[in-house]
Amino acid sequence: MLNYGDEKSVKNLFDPVGINNVADIFYKQIAKK
Template sequence: MTSLRSDILEFSVNSKMTNSPEIKAFIRENSTLFWWIKEEEKENIDTKFLVEQILNYGDEKNVKKLFELVGIDKVADIFYEQTSPERMRVNYFPQVINFFRIYFNKNAHRGLNR
């Protein structure tokens, strides 16, 4: 049986994909948001996990930089996937969900009608 901590680490660290140098630098700049992940593994965190952490715990500058690096439409897609009503568990704060649903509905150019 695996522990919850190992499940979280497996989700958050993506060893199959290499992040761009810009995303790696962004992760290093915000290293404290990933305090429980080993330093040598932080640069390989999954994009979905990065989005979740920055939207939940980042400031306005972090969110702006995330949009520049990943793209607002991609961030919106990840956000909507992670906050889907069909999901058993959602890790976003209710205020964050409310804010970004309004924000993405106005600013993200997505093919989905939300």
């Protein structure tokens, strides 16, 4: 499980790809578990 401290790093990697929204959904799913 990823730490939320790594969330910004992951989103920064996803941002240039244009799937930042996918990253948000992905982390929301993790938060529910």
